[in-house]
Amino acid sequence: MNPLQELDLRLTRRSFLSRTTTGIGSLALASLLRPQAFSQSASDAQAGKWRGVVNPTHWAPRAKRVIYLCMAGGPSHLETLDYKPALAELHGKPMPESFTKGQQIAQLQGQKLNCLGPQHTFSLHGQSGQQISDALPHIGKIADDICIVRSLHTEQINHDPAHTFLNTGTAIPGRPSMGSWLLYGLGSECEELPGFIVLVSSGGGQDQPIAARQWHSGFLPSRFQGVQFQSKGDPVLYVSRPPGVRMQDQKDVIDRVKSLNSQLNATVDDPEIGTRISQYEMAFRMQSSVPDLMDISKEPEHVLERYGTKGGDGSFAANCLLARRLAERGVRFIQLYHRGWDHHGGVKRGVEVTAGHVDRASAALITDLKERGMLEDTLVIWGGEFGRTPMAQGDGRDHHIKGFSMWMAGGGIRPGTSHGATDELGYNAVDNVVSVHDLHATLLHQLGIDHKRLTFRFQGRDFRLTDVSGEVVKPILI
Numbered sequence: 001m002n003p004l005q006e007l008d009l010r011l012t013r014r015s016f017l018s019r020t021t022t023g024i025g026s027l028a029l030a031s032l033l034r035p036q037a038f039s040q041s042a043s044d045a046q047a048g049k050w051r052g053v054v055n056p057t058h059w060a061p062r063a064k065r066v067i068y069l070c071m072a073g074g075p076s077h078l079e080t081l082d083y084k085p086a087l088a089e090l091h092g093k094p095m096p097e098s099f100t101k102g103q104q105i106a107q108l109q110g111q112k113l114n115c116l117g118p119q120h121t122f123s124l125h126g127q128s129g130q131q132i133s134d135a136l137p138h139i140g141k142i143a144d145d146i147c148i149v150r151s152l153h154t155e156q157i158n159h160d161p162a163h164t165f166l167n168t169g170t171a172i173p174g175r176p177s178m179g180s181w182l183l184y185g186l187g188s189e190c191e192e193l194p195g196f197i198v199l200v201s202s203g204g205g206q207d208q209p210i211a212a213r214q215w216h217s218g219f220l221p222s223r224f225q226g227v228q229f230q231s232k233g234d235p236v237l238y239v240s241r242p243p244g245v246r247m248q249d250q251k252d253v254i255d256r257v258k259s260l261n262s263q264l265n266a267t268v269d270d271p272e273i274g275t276r277i278s279q280y281e282m283a284f285r286m287q288s289s290v291p292d293l294m295d296i297s298k299e300p301e302h303v304l305e306r307y308g309t310k311g312g313d314g315s316f317a318a319n320c321l322l323a324r325r326l327a328e329r330g331v332r333f334i335q336l337y338h339r340g341w342d343h344h345g346g347v348k349r350g351v352e353v354t355a356g357h358v359d360r361a362s363a364a365l366i367t368d369l370k371e372r373g374m375l376e377d378t379l380v381i382w383g384g385e386f387g388r389t390p391m392a393q394g395d396g397r398d399h400h401i402k403g404f405s406m407w408m409a410g411g412g413i414r415p416g417t418s419h420g421a422t423d424e425l426g427y428n429a430v431d432n433v434v435s436v437h438d439l440h441a442t443l444l445h446q447l448g449i450d451h452k453r454l455t456f457r458f459q460g461r462d463f464r465l466t467d468v469s470g471e472v473v474k475p476i477l478i
Contacts, residue, residue, distance in 0.1 A: 151420025
């Protein structure tokens with residue numbers, strides 16, 4: 001087959017339509033088939049810029065960016081943010097059957113169920129008097145800056161599908177993550193770094209694996225997927241220029257590759273080619289921006305002490321400091337995973353150790369953002385994919401989806417407040433119940449997006465992050 005025949009076979013349906021329709025009618029048809037292509041100017045698209053399909057936003061945003069602190073493994077709400085004295089009174093006694101009969105309780109199904117009282121004491125913190133576990137003393141100190149939501153529930157009881165549901169709004173793999181939706185909707189304020197960056201740390205307990213598809217773009221163009229930065233060494237592999245290669249030499253290669261890709265894209269009109277062009281250019285720019293990002297030599301000593309890190313050690317503390325630096329540079333969505341919260345056994349010691357890895361830096365991030373005037377337009381979320389059972393699994397707790405807790409701060413969230421509640425044993429969310437879709441709707445709302453209007457047509461259906469449900473949790477908003 002000669003090259004021209006091969007090129008003809010690679011013509012896409014979109015290219016065929018664009019070649020066989022003319023004038024105003026062709027523009028109208030194309031705008032119906034692919035409206036997102038007309039959301040930006042041609043010059044912006046050619047330059048690799050993405051301004052977002054929600055431009056302008058549906059209303060004035062309260063937040064510009066999100067830092068999501070994912071406590072992977074399912075931290076026990078009963079040892080962290082949701083104190084249950086009634087559960088303490090029932091410690092060692094049979095769990096009332098009225099709570100558990102016919103319920104999905106993972107590994108405890110069919111076993112004798114005894115109550116396990118809270119393994120850590122709780123104290124009142126701040127002027128707001130929020131009850132927070134003594135395992136989280138530093139988070140206790142920022143009680144007046146955070147809103148604790150104690151009435152969350154989810155639909156998936158095992159780690160990977162629960163993470164998938166939390167990230168994408170569905171347990172079906174292959175859907176876009178919330179960071180990708182946000183980048184698609186709003187674009188990024190940073191042209192030297194990806195708009196969606198992921199960092200992973202571990203310590204304190206069993207490390208459940210975190211799949212890269214948790215930050216994938218799904219059926220959205222791949223330019224919107226998250227980019228994982230390494231916590232040690234070069235954040236991005238091969239970001240350093242090889243010995244003997246000059247910047248101008250590399251730029252010449254990028255320019256020639258861009259020219260070839262652009263010629264092909266003019267024929268086949270494939271959004272993935274546009275992604276390839278922009279990512280080559282992004283990688284080139286990152287050779288200058290990444291070293292500056294990682295250079296913390298100008299950070300004041302008291303800031304490093306506050307986080308508890310000198311940076312570059314792969315810890316959650318180092319990642320929190322890096323998250324603040326990424327936020328300063330305009331990165332739209334920053335997601336930090338800390339693996340170590342899966343305490344099926346030894347929950348008392350396990351929570352204490354794992355909390356020791358994240359407590360100080362989580363609070364430091366809030367304080368640091370606040371001092372820099374960034375907290376008011378940065379939405380910070382802290383929590384896991386589900387909670388843990390009030391019933392014992394030996395001296396630990398099993399996965400639990402009926403009720404768990406998170407906290408949020410900044411970005412127009414009402415500080416120093418608690419929202420919702422579980423029942424007296426921490427089993428069911430019963431008051432002002434919040435679903436994962438409600439959480440997503442609220443996140444998008446604070447960034448100026450109506451969650452029902454941010455959609456993408458795929459396989460004949462308009463998909464959205466909140467699927468077919470979700471309500472903004474207005475009581476927690478300023």
